Amino acid sequence: VREIIALARKEQVDSVLAVGGGSVIDSGKAIAAGVYLDDIWKAVTGEEGITKALPIYTVLTLSATGSEMNGNAVITNSETMSKLGFGSPLLYPVFTIIDPTVQASLPFRQTVSGALDATAHILEYYFAEEDAIATNAINTALLKTIMDMTDRLQEDAADMVARANLAWCATLALNGISGVGHQGGDWACHTIEHAFSALKPQIAHGEGLGVIFPAWIEYMNQKMPGRFSGWAKDVWGEDNVSLALHKFREKISAWGAPTSLRELGLQSEDLPTLLEIITASGTLGGFSKLESADIEALLMLAY
């Protein structure tokens, strides 16, 4: 990213066209802001503010992050193994093209990663405020549609109706709609997952989320009984959260995605390193704070 920023400055480019998935768009956002900054990583740490950015245009080849319709981005600093986010309204794409036929050739594994990422975005908000009734009715609709469309794409990767509807759900999962009334949501699972893929870049973000989110719900359900029953009932038709979680993990498995850190390719000796990376950014979670001991327990549960 720093090299491209230097090149963009030298060539005096006047806009950024990002063609790809979330990482490409996020890198595009880093470049758009970076040409006006001393160092883009300082925008992540808060040392430099984003006050100017090149206009960004995006063409989406993979529906997952929702980065095409918000002003946020996540980048990795390979020196510090940190994968952290930044954002500005100036980084909101001017336009985005989402053409389902372009996504038709995606391997199913990538489709699932995208579906799990979008699912996790919705879940980061879902449990924050129980009074966000309309938003959660929409979130339930999105979660179920994401599942139905992913099932259809497992049957037929060229099902354009399923592809288009999945793409639209993924965009809505993080363009603001899914978070209305949720006070910013939680985002502990995202921070935890970023440590997985910072440590092992071959781990797909969505697959990491598919491992950590069910574990987080399992762990939190003991601390906040009742909080997860609406999700269990509306999304899974279960009065019992454990049964809903079982169905959730079964669905992830049926799509061929991992449901444990072990299956993700992480070893037990990686856990202390993960814990170190995760706790480096302080206490986690928006509405439900996780201390170091919570994260350790959570990693064990996910292992």
Added chain:
Amino acid sequence: VREIIALARKEQVDSVLAVGGGSVIDSGKAIAAGVYLDDIWKAVTGEEGITKALPIYTVLTLSATGSEMNGNAVITNSETMSKLGFGSPLLYPVFTIIDPTVQASLPFRQTVSGALDATAHILEYYFAEEDAIATNAINTALLKTIMDMTDRLQEDAADMVARANLAWCATLALNGISGVGHQGGDWACHTIEHAFSALKPQIAHGEGLGVIFPAWIEYMNQKMPGRFSGWAKDVWGEDNVSLALHKFREKISAWGAPTSLRELGLQSEDLPTLLEIITASGTLGGFSKLESADIEALLMLAY
């Protein structure tokens, strides 16, 4: 509206603050565009284009039309008894304040009118495209939430959680979200209802829609069998459209709103005048065209 436009020109006002419901906001939009036009009605008929408008700010005292989050407006020409719409991205409010406590003192009848208007906005899109799966999952969620929140407000007008969630649903019903993938929707029922309230201004727009929409579904279900079964099943839990319609009308009745033209205060001798007003704007309907004979049959069915 013309008088206020003249006054606004004379006083050289630089912005419009609309405090009220849909009619007030729509009048505000007419004023905002009108100060730069020869005559605002010419924008409705298409003789004059809107190329400039004052900035509009809105405070919503009644959630119904969704006018607070779009660039459209409907006004009545009392000389011609025409109630017609116009719009421009320039008429999109700069900001909108929706405070549920401000709406706490609304009579239940007004709350129901708003709920029925929002319901009708969603239904105008709902049946247009069967492939709009994600959008209709959201629409189903909105329709059910609108009903649940209205039921709660019938019990307790000061239920602020219900008021806030109803308000948000009403905004989402016409800010674009509910229409994604629906090619503009149908809007025949809206045009027909505008004739009711143009002829008898005491008829609340929402109450008129509560009469005409079930009749339209009943009529169209004969012409397009199968098209309405998704709505019947997802919103009403019925495999049979007639049973779903029965529940729909029962719900409207339970809220104390009319379910026939007669109950709206229209007489059989009004029907020819209504037909004349309605057909004056040509063929009706976006995806399903209604000829004069269809509208006549529909009015009889609604009578």
